[in-house]
Amino acid sequence: MxxxxxxxxxxxxxxxxxxxxxxxxxxxxxxxxxxxxxxxxxxxxxxxxxxxxxxxxxxxxxxxxxxxxxxxxxxxxxxxxxxxxxxxxxxxxxxxxxxxxxxxxxxxxxxxxxxxxxxxxLMAEQEMYVSFYRLFKMDKLFLKINKFKKKLNLDELDKLVKFDNFNxxxxxxxxxxxxxxxxxxxxxxxxxxxxxxxxxxxxxxxxxxxxxxMDLKRFTGKVKSFSGDEPKFLHVGRISYEKNCDVVINAFKEITKTYPKATLTIIGEGPAIDSLKRQAEHLEIAPSVHFTGFVPNAQLHEIYPKYDLFLTASTMETQGLVVLEAIACGLPAVGVDSFALPELIQNEKNGYIAPPFDVAMLAKLSIQLLSNPSTYKTFSKNSLDIASGHEMxxxxxxxxxxxxxxxxxxxxxxxxxxxxxxxxxxx
CATH class of the missing domain: 3.40.50.2000 (Glycogen Phosphorylase B;)
Known part of the structure; x- marks a missing residue:
């Protein structure tokens, strides 16, 4: 052909x-x-x-x-x-x-x-990129104006975009x-x-x-365990507004109240990075949130196994390749109930699913998973099983x-x- x-x-x-x-x-x-x-x-x-x-x-x-x-x-x-x-x-x-x-x-x-x-x-879920204030780069202007303020007006603009569900x-x-x-x-x-x-x-x-x-010969893992007090959270993907990384960071802030030594690593690049870094600073968790920038896919299979939990708040995944990569490496995951995510993050089987944009529930479910070693180990095993159905x-x-x-x-x-x-x- x-x-x-x-x-x-x-x-x-x-x-x-x-x-x-x-x-x-x-x-x-x-x-x-x-x-x-x-x-x-x-x-x-x-x-x-x-x-x-x-x-x-x-x-x-x-x-x-x-x-x-x-x-x-x-x-x-x-x-x-x-x-x-x-x-x-x-x-x-x-x-x-x-x-x-x-x-x-x-x-x-x-x-x-x-x-x-x-x-x-799902292109209709990315309509924010043709919004007036982003086309004319007003988001960057708000970041500069609010450089020394604790509250970002940009957050309010983002809320208008996110919750206007079908404009x-x-x-x-x-x-x-x-x-x-x-x-x-x-x-x-x-x-x-x-x-x-x-x-x-x-x-x-x-x-x-x-x-x-998924190339399961490369993205492969073993059943993981967790029982410590320094969980390592991971988010991978394009760092763009529709991925809702701001929700992940807000949830991580709540998680640090239970796990003060926790860390969050965000891998990827995109237009939302500057606002996310500013957000971490305002929440006073910047030392615990690591932005790596772009990492070649050829290296990711070596990175996933080093973490304990994959966290995502994206509301526009048609499948979620990075989620598939993560669970193929044995990570349990916590995500949101939107589009295709529940097909890979199966609630109470290999992770938990929270309502979209529900920061408190995202944090609560993450803590619940990490605080139960038996559940964590079972979820890790189930992640491997779910990923096996997507062999390339x-x-x-x-x-x-x-x-x-x-x-x-x-x-x-x-x-x-x-x-x-x-x-x-x-x-």
């Missing part, structure tokens, strides 16, 4: 989407399949090949003022047309509902190519995403809970569940099967003309 990937994010920028693309393309290429990956251009660390069977084509891009890590790929209809004519893909696989996803679905319809879309990211921006973004995915022949969800959510969102195309998977080889088998079935079912797919076609012809 020749598979053409389209994504608005990819290596060298590391996130869950990029890791998934890398894993599936590399492992499927070992089975003889060929891949071309269309992705944004980042800079000098860009590369054009991942082995003989995987070619990466970069597209000119700008960035979103409120989140420079998010690339906005500039229109290149002529280049996309040439990629398709040269590569002759059997299948197009869309990984993001941004501009690359839009270009991809338009091109797929123009050429009559079977199309799959994976719903990696007009979310509706617009949701419609854009639905329009793209409902033009795919099949939609892939990384988890069963997200599949249900997509139906509620209005996705009416066939949805199949394929986990992003099995997930690759499932993805390959989906590819084959869609290609076979969509033979002779009807071609559709649009304004996009005229642009490609002109170019």
């Amino acid at each position: 020749r598979v053409l990937y389209f994504s608005d994010t990819f290596l060298p920028k590391t996130d869950g989407v990029a890791v998934s693309i890398k894993n599936f393309s590399e492992l499927l290429s070992l089975r003889g399949h060929e891949f071309t990956i269309c992705a944004p251009r980042y800079g000098e660390d860009d590369f054009e090949r991942m082995g003989d069977q995987i070619h990466v084509i970069r597209f000119r891009s700008g960035f979103l003022p409120s989140y420079p890590d998010i690339k906005v790929v500039l229109p290149s209809p002529g280049k996309i047309k040439k990629v398709i004519e040269d590569f002759k893909p059997d299948l197009i696989h869309i990984h993001t509902p941004g501009l690359m996803g839009l270009y991809a679905v338009n091109a797929a319809e123009r050429f009559g190519i079977p199309t799959i879309g994976t719903y990696h990211t 007009i921006r979310k509706k617009i973004i949701l419609k854009i995403c639905n329009d793209i995915y409902n033009r795919c022949d099949v939609v892939i969800s990384p988890s069963h809970l997200i599949k249900k959510q997509l139906v509620e969102y209005g996705i009416h195309r066939p949805i199949t569940v394929v986990s992003n998977g 080889g099995r997930c690759v088998d499932e993805m390959e099967s989906v590819y084959e079935k869609v290609i076979e079912a969509m033979k002779g797919k009807e071609k559709k003309s649009s304004l996009f076609d005229m642009l490609m012809d002109f170019m």
Whole structure:
């Protein structure tokens, strides 16, 4: 098979989407399949090949003022047309509902190519990045103004964003995403809970569940025990506002009242780091909260086993690769009841689930877990068991099967003309 990937994010920028693309393309290429990956251009660390069977084509891009890590790929209809004519893909696989996803679905319809879309990211839950005050960087202005104050006005602004659960921006973004995915022949969800959510969102195309998977030969652990008074908490991931790391830090403040020697390590980088560091200072727990910055995924499997409990308050996970990595290394976890998290953090089995944004409950459940050595050990064992169901080889088998079935079912797919076609012809 020749598979053409389209994504608005990819290596060298590391996130869950990029890791998934890398894993599936590399492992499927070992089975003889060929891949071309269309992705944004980042800079000098860009590369054009991942082995003989995987070619990466970069597209000119700008960035979103409120989140420079998010690339906005500039229109290149002529280049996309040439990629398709040269590569002759059997299948197009869309990984993001941004501009690359839009270009991809338009091109797929123009050429009559079977199309799959994976719903990696709940874009409607990231609408804060197109809010007025973040687009114009007013959040940074508030940080500077409040540098010497104990209370951050920015926190109040963040609350307005977090608790405005379905405002007009979310509706617009949701419609854009639905329009793209409902033009795919099949939609892939990384988890069963997200599949249900997509139906509620209005996705009416066939949805199949394929986990992003985990290399359990690398992310592997043993049953852990804990009975001390110096617990080590860990949070890993993109340090962006929708991950709600501020909730984790507030909960950790409460935890230190029971465990004064506890530490919290936050691994990752992103636009929320400055405000989180300021928050730790105001809460007078800065010496116990360690920000490591970016750590390559190749090193993470050595880091997870050094900690006692994984803590997350994210309310927008479609699967949660870092959670999967953590439990694969034997860590119990405490998270929130939102989207896919309860599928990996199973309440009272390998951890606890608190209501979203409930700082007191997040802290209480963490303390409860750590204070019971027998429960802790059982939860650690169960984490390993839950992670075993996401073994990468099995997930690759499932993805390959989906590819084959869609290609076979969509033979002779009807071609559709649009304004996009005229642009490609002109170019």
